Amino acid sequence: xxxxxxxxxxxxxxxxxxxxxxxxxxxxxxxxxxxxxxxxxxxxxxxxxxxxxxxxxxxxxxxxxxxxxxxxxxxxxxxxxxxxxxxxxxxxxxxxxxxxxxxxxxxxxxxxxxxxxxxxxxxxxxxxxxxxxxxxxxxxxxxxxxxxxxxxxxxxxxxxxxxxxxxxxxxxxxxxxxxxxxxxxxxxxxxxxxxxxxxxxxxxxxxxxxxxxxxxxxxxxxxxxxxxxxxxxxxxxxxxxxxxxxxxxxxxxxxxxxxxxxxxxxxxxxxxxxxxxxxxxxxxxxxxxxxxxxxxxxxxxxxxxxxxxxxxxxxxxxxxxxxxxxxxxxxxxxxxxxxxxxxxxxxxxxxxxxxxxxxxxxxxxxxxxxxxxxxxxxxxxxxxxxxxxxxxxxxxxxxxxxxxxxxxxxxxxxxxxxxxxxxxxxxxxxxxxxxxxxxxxxxxxxxxxxxxxxxxxxxxx
Numbered sequence: 001x002x003x004x005x006x007x008x009x010x011x012x013x014x015x016x017x018x019x020x021x022x023x024x025x026x027x028x029x030x031x032x033x034x035x036x037x038x039x040x041x042x043x044x045x046x047x048x049x050x051x052x053x054x055x056x057x058x059x060x061x062x063x064x065x066x067x068x069x070x071x072x073x074x075x076x077x078x079x080x081x082x083x084x085x086x087x088x089x090x091x092x093x094x095x096x097x098x099x100x101x102x103x104x105x106x107x108x109x110x111x112x113x114x115x116x117x118x119x120x121x122x123x124x125x126x127x128x129x130x131x132x133x134x135x136x137x138x139x140x141x142x143x144x145x146x147x148x149x150x151x152x153x154x155x156x157x158x159x160x161x162x163x164x165x166x167x168x169x170x171x172x173x174x175x176x177x178x179x180x181x182x183x184x185x186x187x188x189x190x191x192x193x194x195x196x197x198x199x200x201x202x203x204x205x206x207x208x209x210x211x212x213x214x215x216x217x218x219x220x221x222x223x224x225x226x227x228x229x230x231x232x233x234x235x236x237x238x239x240x241x242x243x244x245x246x247x248x249x250x251x252x253x254x255x256x257x258x259x260x261x262x263x264x265x266x267x268x269x270x271x272x273x274x275x276x277x278x279x280x281x282x283x284x285x286x287x288x289x290x291x292x293x294x295x296x297x298x299x300x301x302x303x304x305x306x307x308x309x310x311x312x313x314x315x316x317x318x319x320x321x322x323x324x325x326x327x328x329x330x331x332x333x334x335x336x337x338x339x340x341x342x343x344x345x346x347x348x349x350x351x352x353x354x355x356x357x358x359x360x361x362x363x364x365x366x367x368x369x370x371x372x373x374x375x376x377x378x379x380x381x382x383x384x385x386x387x388x389x390x391x392x393x394x395x396x397x398x399x400x401x402x403x404x405x406x407x408x409x410x411x412x413x414x415x416x417x418x419x420x421x422x423x424x425x426x427x428x429x430x431x432x433x434x435x436x437x438x439x440x441x442x443x444x445x446x447x448x449x450x451x452x453x454x455x456x457x458x459x460x461x
Contacts, residue, residue, distance in 0.1 A: 003040035006109025011116055020299050020330035023185040023268055027091075032072070035120040039067035042112045045104055050114060053102035055445030056083045056154075060099060060114055067117055076125040079118060084157035084200070085150065085444065087126060087192045090119025092183060093441045094320050126195055133202035139163035141458050144227040146213045146399070149177020150440045151431025152233035153200060154447030155454075160203040162455055167227070169211040174264060177235055178432075179440070181264040182256070184293050186300070190263075214398035219406075219427060228461070229426045229454045232414060233447065236393040236432035242285070246343025247389070251277055251351035255286070255294045255390035262297050279386035282306045283354055285340055286390030287317040290437075292324065294388045295332045306332050307382065311339040311359050311372040337361075339372065341379070343387055353383045395433045403427075411436060419453040420446060428454055 012028040013019075019026050030038065042064045050060045059078050066075035079086045095101075095115035103111035141164050145152045148170040156166045174180055179193045201207065211217065213234070222230055239254030241247050258276070266272035282298040284291050287310035298306045308327065310317060313336050317324060328334065335356075342355040358378035361370035400408045407415040407423035413436055414429040416422055422429050430446030432438055 001040070002043070003037055005041060008041075008110045008113040008116070009034050009038040011113075016326075016329035016331070019186065020296070023300055025189050026186050026326060029123055030116055030120045032070075032120075032124075035067055035072075035117055036070065038113050039064045039117055041105060042068075043104055049102035049104065050099040050112075053099040055098065055441045056448055058083050058099070058118070063121065064112070064114070064117060067121065072121055072124040073129065075121045076129075079121060082448075083444070084154055085196050085440075086118055087122035088150070088179060088188065088196060089441055089444070090115050090117075090122055091188050091192070094439055096321065098441065126192075133199050135202065135204050136161055136163045138165055138204070141165065142167070142227045143454055143458075144169060144222045144225075144230045145233060146219075146230065147171070147177055147233040147235055147431075147433070148175040148197070148207060149179065149233060149235050149431060149443065151235075151433075151443035151447040151450075152177065152231065153197070154444035155231050155233065155430070155451045156205045156447075157200050157203065158448055158451035159454060160200065160205050162451070164455075164458075165204065165206075167206045167208060169213050169217070169222075170207060170209045171212045171234075172264065173209050175207045175209060177233075181260045182290070182293070184259065184263055184297050185268075186296070187293065212398070214402040219399070219403045219424075223426070228458050229428065231420075231447075231450050231454060232399060232422070232427065232429035232433055233431045233443070233450075234395065234399060234433045236395045236413075236437045238394045238396045238412075239389065240392040240394065241389055242340065242391065244340060244342055246345060246351070246354075249343055249345040249351050250349050251279075251386045252343060253277075253386070253388045255284070255290045255388050256393065258294055258388050259290070259297060262301065268297075268301060276301065277386050279303045280305070281384040282386045282388065283309050283340070283382060283384045284388045284390055285309050286392075287312065287319055287336075288390065288392075288437075289319045289323055291388075291390035292319045292327050292332075294390050296327055296330055298386070298388070299330055299332065303386075307335050307384070308332055309335045309338050309340060309354075309356065309382075311337065312369060313337055313361065316361075316369045335382075337372070339374070340387075344381075351385055351387055353381050354387060355379060355381050393432075393437050395436075418449075419456075420450040421453060421457075426457060428457075 063075040063078040100111035265274040267274040267276040284295040358375040359372040365371040428450045431443035
């Protein structure tokens, strides 16, 4: 019988007052019974609007029907046919703005919990499948992928499935890109990411770490090494700052540095000798998912008070609603309609406070959100010992500065056409390196388009 409930099956999760002191995953996942009951809410619509809402076009009603039938492995294989990172996407995709936003059930009530079902299916496969990953027969063509984040992994997986010999060049000492350095363990366990990467390796994808393209090797040298095409998926890892007084004080971090020290360099684990400030009062500037990640990480690292300082109202926050709710539940203090004007330091050059002004919303700007305007005479001070800037990132200029003829825009992002082709024949780009900081699934969608285009380009040669 169909489940006509207007509400999703709730996702089990750790108690907020327990989880805000550990790095174990917050959400615990559905049981098989819960997944099947939720799957019965799907109407299996003939026109499948949810599929159109997915950047990689997962065959959603088909995999959900397999969940209803109890054939969880078949459901996994359906997802895998278009999405090479289902366990990741089931956890971090903003489904509420994509597939679930298109769900017919959302017209009257809540959408089907597509993301939760995708996660359940992927986790079931990881826990129960013993079948080895098939390695496709090589077609003899070599492709280089720069960066092992979502776009790079997606492109590499699709190309490997077509028989290409793919080598990923990763600047860090560990593969995964933003999945390992940016997203905290409590949202995306790193063992999950490693399993997905191991599956790609089993398909024949080679990953070379500590390879900073533009310094160790140039794109021209990659072609000289026999690679017939290059996909640039180097992300947007260059942090932005506000250029206000005090940003050079001890205790001011970019969110990238703060999260990398915790996530990739394991600052939260005493077994690792990774320095990070022992903070008691932390201000995180920004309102996106990265700001939520930084604030929740600071709380888990022992901060007594953590503030989100955002210049617009909560309604304009770009962070996922789920992340905002989790942050509030964990005791993060939200200071909306506030902006810092200066960071003050003590005699030792360390942060001791930030000066703030209150804001009010005016007319919409180019983003469609109402522009924040300073309230005259609203200055105040907040005592903190650490400030984390989470106000955006842009691509590192190293590749564009060492590659002649590679066109970029004023933000430093690579310019591509609808096939992800750059201004240099055989060079393609996608993900945050093209769009600026965006979502995991949009980067994966770009990687899939690039893989198709690279296949056509090499065959066309």
